[in-house]
Amino acid sequence: QVRLVESGGGVVQPGRSLRLSCAASGFTFSSYGMHWVRQAPGKGLEWVAMVSYDGSEKYYADSVKGRFTTSRDNSKNTLYLQMNSLRPEDTAVYYCAKEVNWKSYHFDSWGQGILVTVSS
Amino acid sequence: EIVLTQSPATLSLSPGERATLSCRASQTITRYLAWYQQKPGQAPRLLIYDASNRATGIPVRFSGSGSGTDFTLSISSLEPEDFAVYYCQQRSNWPLTFGGGTKVEIK
Numbered sequence: 001q002v003r004l005v006e007s008g009g010g011v012v013q014p015g016r017s018l019r020l021s022c023a024a025s026g027f028t029f030s031s032y033g034m035h036w037v038r039q040a041p042g043k044g045l046e047w048v049a050m051v052s053y054d055g056s057e058k059y060y061a062d063s064v065k066g067r068f069t070t071s072r073d074n075s076k077n078t079l080y081l082q083m084n085s086l087r088p089e090d091t092a093v094y095y096c097a098k099e100v101n102w103k104s105y106h107f108d109s110w111g112q113g114i115l116v117t118v119s120s
Numbered sequence: 121e122i123v124l125t126q127s128p129a130t131l132s133l134s135p136g137e138r139a140t141l142s143c144r145a146s147q148t149i150t151r152y153l154a155w156y157q158q159k160p161g162q163a164p165r166l167l168i169y170d171a172s173n174r175a176t177g178i179p180v181r182f183s184g185s186g187s188g189t190d191f192t193l194s195i196s197s198l199e200p201e202d203f204a205v206y207y208c209q210q211r212s213n214w215p216l217t218f219g220g221g222t223k224v225e226i227k
Contacts, residue, residue, distance in 0.1 A: 035216075037164075045156075045164065045207055047216040061215045062121075100169055105211035106154040108175055110163035 002026040002109040004096050009114035012086055022079040022096030023083050030054070030074040033099045035107060038092035048094070049081065053102070064090075086118045092096055124208050124219035131187050132227040139195040141222045143208035148188045152212040154191045157183055158221075159204045167206075168193060199222070 008020040036048040049070040050059045058070055062079070069082040079096050093115050098106035124145040133139055143153065151171035166175040166189035168184035171191060181196040195202055208219040209211050 011162075044221045045209075047209075047218065050216070059214050068184040069138065095163055100166070100175075104169070105152075105216060106166065107156075107164075108166045108169075110165075113163055114219040 002093070002098065002119070004098065004109060004111035006094065006096055006114035007110045009094065009116045011117045011119060013120050014087060014118055016084060016086055017048055018116060020081040020083070020094055020114060021035070022081075022100070026075045026078065026097075027098070027109075029072075029077040031102070033057075033119060034070075034079045034096045035072060035099070036079075036093065036107075037095045037110075038090075039095070039113070040089075040092045043092075044055045046092075048066075050105070051079070060073065073101070083116070086116075088118050091118045092116060121215060121219050122149060122210050122213050123150055124217055126164055126206075126208060126219035126222045129220070130221060130223045132225050133198055134227045135156060135198050135200055136194075137198050138145055139193075139202070140225075141195075141206055143191045143193070143219050144191045145191075145199040145210060145212075149210045149212035151187050152210055153184075153186070153191050154177045154209045154211070155211065156197075156206065157202075157204045164207065195224075 004097045005023045012025040051070045060102045067085045093113040095113045096111045100108045127142045155168040158164040172184045
């Protein structure tokens with residue numbers, strides 16, 4: 001079965017960097033676009049970033065553009081989110097999510113989520 | 121950016137009742153809308169994609185309808201496990217966006 005496991009979260013000071021990873025298994029990782037979605041404490045869902053199946057296309061929410069970079073290593077079945085210049089408003093649970101099928105941009109599998117807290 | 125407005129914010133119903141949730145888009149999104157269910161402390165779960173397609177393993181009591189700017193998620197007869205928060209999400213335009221959510225609570 002599909003499994004997505006995020007790691008790399010924690011507490012970080014404003015202005016610092018953090019890299020999240022998402023280890024995938026149970027499906028052909030290299031065939032699916034992958035996304036990051038976040039949820040601030042007690043709030044709704046916010047889409048963050050997307051990388052296509054081969055890494056050639058990437059899209060970002062305006063709130064993170066220029067600060068966050070997503071990438072993937074298909075040889076390791078792993079998705080990444082490099083987060084730079086972190087702000088308190090980036091505090092959230094970050095989920096990685098798999099597309100239903102090619103360029104579907106709906107998400108049929110999600111990780112358990114990882115908490116990122118930006119605080120001094 | 122396409123704004124999705126969900127209503128009502130909270131729906132208070134009893135088990136066995138029918139639930140009707142609404143999602144309205146700020147511009148047409150044809151049928152590129154999904155619905156997710158989220159319970160406390162859990163990741164969201166895909167229920168419906170492309171307006172009316174049930175995801176794998178989703179019970180038939182969940183159904184989606186609509187096109188253009190107005191969409192509906194219906195739960196024909198609420199089961200105890202259906203009390204949760206529901207989100208809609210559009211994939212018509214970048215950036216992808218979610219609605220603010222509807223909480224279905226036990227009356």
